[in-house]
Amino acid sequence: MLNFSDQGLCFVSHHPLKPGTTIIVRASGEICPSVSADNGCYLRTMGFVTIKWCKENHRQGRPIHEMGAAYLLSY
Numbered sequence: 001m002l003n004f005s006d007q008g009l010c011f012v013s014h015h016p017l018k019p020g021t022t023i024i025v026r027a028s029g030e031i032c033p034s035v036s037a038d039n040g041c042y043l044r045t046m047g048f049v050t051i052k053w054c055k056e057n058h059r060q061g062r063p064i065h066e067m068g069a070a071y072l073l074s075y
Helices: none
Strands: 008-013 022-026 046-059 062-071
Touching: 008 046
Parallel strands: none
Antiparallel strands: 008 062, 022 046, 046 062
16 A cells, blocks of 8 residues: 555555455555554555556566545545
8 A cells, every 4th residue: 555545545566456446455564553542544455446547667577556536435
């Protein structure tokens, strides 16, 4: 995971997903050790998101896909 907000998140994957694809994501403190309850924004540990954008980058000579996704249901 790269970052998150109340509306969605940004993450990387070795597999690209097309915008409009709906997936379920699960996050943990191991993935986001810098997330704390006192930062004013709470990371959802599990939820459905819709991919909004996907772009390919390269890290260490390998393709990696950065994606932005919006939560489907609001609290």
